[in-house]
Amino acid sequence: MIGVAVLGSTGSVGESTLDVLARHPQRFRLVAIAANRNAAKLARQILTWRPAYAALADPAAAAQLRELLGTQAPGTRLLEGPGALEELAVLSDVHCVMAAIVGAAGLRSTLAAVRAGKKLLLANKESLVMAGPLLIAAVNDSGATLLPIDSEHNAIFQCLPAGTRTGVTPAGLTRVLLTASGGPFRDTPADELAAVTPEAACAHPNWVMGRKISVDSATLMNKGLELIEACLLFGLTPAQVQIIVHPQSIVHSLVEYVDGSVLAQLGAPDMRTPIAHALAWPERIDSGVDFLDLLKAGRLDFRAPDTEKFRCLALAQAAARAGGLYPVVLNAANEVAVEAFLERRLNFPGIAAVIEAVMERGTGGTVGGLDDIFAADAESRVRARERIVGLTKSASLRGAHA
Numbered sequence: 001m002i003g004v005a006v007l008g009s010t011g012s013v014g015e016s017t018l019d020v021l022a023r024h025p026q027r028f029r030l031v032a033i034a035a036n037r038n039a040a041k042l043a044r045q046i047l048t049w050r051p052a053y054a055a056l057a058d059p060a061a062a063a064q065l066r067e068l069l070g071t072q073a074p075g076t077r078l079l080e081g082p083g084a085l086e087e088l089a090v091l092s093d094v095h096c097v098m099a100a101i102v103g104a105a106g107l108r109s110t111l112a113a114v115r116a117g118k119k120l121l122l123a124n125k126e127s128l129v130m131a132g133p134l135l136i137a138a139v140n141d142s143g144a145t146l147l148p149i150d151s152e153h154n155a156i157f158q159c160l161p162a163g164t165r166t167g168v169t170p171a172g173l174t175r176v177l178l179t180a181s182g183g184p185f186r187d188t189p190a191d192e193l194a195a196v197t198p199e200a201a202c203a204h205p206n207w208v209m210g211r212k213i214s215v216d217s218a219t220l221m222n223k224g225l226e227l228i229e230a231c232l233l234f235g236l237t238p239a240q241v242q243i244i245v246h247p248q249s250i251v252h253s254l255v256e257y258v259d260g261s262v263l264a265q266l267g268a269p270d271m272r273t274p275i276a277h278a279l280a281w282p283e284r285i286d287s288g289v290d291f292l293d294l295l296k297a298g299r300l301d302f303r304a305p306d307t308e309k310f311r312c313l314a315l316a317q318a319a320a321r322a323g324g325l326y327p328v329v330l331n332a333a334n335e336v337a338v339e340a341f342l343e344r345r346l347n348f349p350g351i352a353a354v355i356e357a358v359m360e361r362g363t364g365g366t367v368g369g370l371d372d373i374f375a376a377d378a379e380s381r382v383r384a385r386e387r388i389v390g391l392t393k394s395a396s397l398r399g400a401h402a
C-alpha cells in the first residue's frame with residue numbers, strides 16, 4: 001500500500017486525484033488531506049475517506065471543521081495553520097505527496113516533501129516558478145522523485161528516455177513544443193478584452209480548473225509559467241521551448257530530437273491521465289478517462305500565439321530569459337492582479353499592465369535562498385497592489401464589468 005497525502009484536496013486537481021485513488025483501493029491509502037478554508041468540503045472528504053490526518057491552513061475554518069465533524073471522525077487527527085501542511089508533507093507513512101495547492105501558498109509544503117525524499121507529484125507550478133533551482137537541488141540532494149502533473153510537462157516527461165534526471169536535458173533532445181489551448185479569448189478581438197468578465201475568463205473551452213489557473217489560461221500567463229517550469233524541469237533554455245496554440249488540447253506537448261524525430265503524448269483533456277500516470281509511475285493504471293477517438297476528433301490545428309494581444313505571455317518569456325528573481329516578481333504580481341480581476345477591481349488587460357509595471361521596477365537579483373524569494377514575493381505584492389490602485393483611478397483599467 002502506497003501512503004498518499006493530497007495537499008489541496010478540495011480543489012480541481014485534488015478532487016481528480018481522489019477520483020483516481022478511489023479506483024485503486026488495493027494500491028493506495030489516503031493518509032492525509034489538506035486545504036485552506038473550505039471546511040464543508042473537507043468534512044465530506046474526511047467522512048468518505050477516513051484519513052489519519054486532515055488540515056486546514058486557515059485557523060477559523062479549522063474551528064468550523066471541528067464543529068461540523070463533532071465526534072464523527074475519531075480516527076482523523078485535525079491540524080491547522082500554514083505549518084500543518086509541511087507537517088503532513090513529511091509524515092513517515094506518506095510516500096507520495098500530491099502538491100495541488102494553488103499559488104505561492106504551496107511552496108513551503110512542496111519543498112518540505114522534496115527535502116524529506118518523498119515522491120512528489122507537482123501540480124503547484126507556482127512553487128517551481130518561484131524556487132525552481134532550490135527545489136531541483138533539493139530533489140538531487142534528498143533523492144526525492146519529482147513527477148510533473150501539469151498535462152504538458154507530464155506529456156514531455158512521458159516522451160523522455162527512461163532514467164532522465166530532473167533538471168537535466170537528455171542527450172539528443174533539441175527542443176520541446178509546449179501546446180496551449182489559447183484559452184476562452186483565443187479568437188476574441190483585442191479591443192473587446194477590456195469588457196470580458198471573470199465568469200467568461202473562467203469558462204475554459206477544454207478544461208475544468210480552479211479560478212486562478214483558468215484566468216492564467218485566458219491571459220496565456222499559464223503558458224508563460226509553464227515555459228519557466230519546462231526550463232527548470234528539463235534543463236532547457238527559453239529558446240528551446242516553442243509555444244504552439246493547439247485549440248483541441250489533444251496533443252499535450254511534444255519533444256524534438258536531433259535526428260528529426262518528434263515524440264508527442266496525446267489524450268483526452270482530463271487531468272486524471274497525468275495524475276494516474278504519476279501515481280503509478282513507472283507502471284500504468286486505469287484513470288477513468290475515456291479513450292481518445294481520433295476519428296471523432298477529426299483534425300488537429302496548430303498556430304503561433306499572439307503575444308501582442310496576450311502580453312502576459314511576452315512578460316513571462318522576458319522573465320524566463322532574465323532569470324534570477326524575475327520569475328518570483330512575475331508570479332507575485334500575477335497572483336495579485338488575477339485576484340483583483342476576479343474581484344472585479346481590475347479589468348482583463350489590466351492584469352498584464354500591473355505585471356509589466358511591477359517588473360519594470362522589480363529587481364532581478366539572484367536567488368540565494370528562500371528568504372530572498374519570500375522578500376521579492378512580498379515586495380512585488382505590495383507594488384502590485386499600489387499599482388492596481390493607481391491604474392484603476394483611470395477608468396480604462398477599472399473592472400467595469402460588474
Ligand code: NDP
Nearest residue numbers: 008010011012013036037038057101102105123124209210
Ligand atoms: P483550485 O483553486 O481548484 O484548488 C486550490 C486548492 O488549494 C484548494 O484545495 C484550496 O483550498 C487550496 N489552497 C488555496 N490556498 C491555500 C493555502 N493558503 N493553504 C492551503 N491550501 C490552499 O486549483 P486547481 O486544483 O485548479 O490548481 C491547483 C494547482 O494545480 C495550481 O497551482 C494550478 O496551476 C495547478 N494545475 C491545475 C490544473 C487543473 O486542471 N486544475 C492543471 C495543471 C496544473 P480551499 O478549497 O480550502 O480554498
